[in-house]
Amino acid sequence: MDNIDRKMLEILQEDSRITIIDLAKKLNLSRPSVNERFRRLQEKGIIEGFTARISHEKIGKGTLVIIQIGNLKVVCHKFEEIVKEEKAILECHRVTGSDSYFMKAVVSSTKELEELVDRLVPYGQLNTSVVLSSPVSNRTLLPEDEFLHKN
The missing domain is CATH 1.10.10.10 (Winged helix-like DNA-binding domain superfamily/Winged helix DNA-binding domain)
Structure with missing residues (x-):
C-alpha cells in the first residue's frame, strides 16, 4: 500500500x-x-x-439511540442471536468494561423505543441514550503513514 x-x-x-x-x-x-x-x-x-448511506430520519426512523447492556442473564452467543433478529439495531459491538455490548439503533417513536427496551431488558441491565446530534459521522478511514511504509 x-x-x-x-x-x-x-x-x-x-x-x-x-x-x-x-x-x-x-x-x-x-x-x-x-x-x-x-x-x-x-x-x-x-x-x-x-x-449506500441512508438517512434514518428521511425514512421515518428519526430517533437514533445508543444502548448499552451489562450483567447479561444469558450466554453471549445467545444474546447475539437475539440481537441479530432486532431490525431496529443497526450495530452491535461486544466490548470490554462494565457493559458487555454497545448497540446503535433507530426507532420512529418513543413507543417503539419502549417496545425495543422491553424486548431487551430480560437479557441484562440496559442503559439507553438518545442521540441529540452527531458532530462526527461516517469519517473517512485511512491508514496511518507508518502503515504505508511497512507494506
Missing part, C-alpha cells in the same frame, strides 16, 4: 459510485493501473464492499 492507494481509498469513501475513468483521472493513472490497484485492495480485504 502506498500514497496512491491511500488517495484511492479517500476518494472511494467520499464517492463509492465514481467511475474507474474518473478515478483514474483524479489519481493521474491509467485505467488498467487503477483497476489493478482496486482489485488488489479488494483481495487484501482492505475494501470490504460498497453500500
Whole structure:
C-alpha cells in the first residue's frame, strides 16, 4: 500500500459510485493501473464492499439511540442471536468494561423505543441514550503513514 492507494481509498469513501475513468483521472493513472490497484485492495480485504448511506430520519426512523447492556442473564452467543433478529439495531459491538455490548439503533417513536427496551431488558441491565446530534459521522478511514511504509 502506498500514497496512491491511500488517495484511492479517500476518494472511494467520499464517492463509492465514481467511475474507474474518473478515478483514474483524479489519481493521474491509467485505467488498467487503477483497476489493478482496486482489485488488489479488494483481495487484501482492505475494501470490504460498497453500500449506500441512508438517512434514518428521511425514512421515518428519526430517533437514533445508543444502548448499552451489562450483567447479561444469558450466554453471549445467545444474546447475539437475539440481537441479530432486532431490525431496529443497526450495530452491535461486544466490548470490554462494565457493559458487555454497545448497540446503535433507530426507532420512529418513543413507543417503539419502549417496545425495543422491553424486548431487551430480560437479557441484562440496559442503559439507553438518545442521540441529540452527531458532530462526527461516517469519517473517512485511512491508514496511518507508518502503515504505508511497512507494506
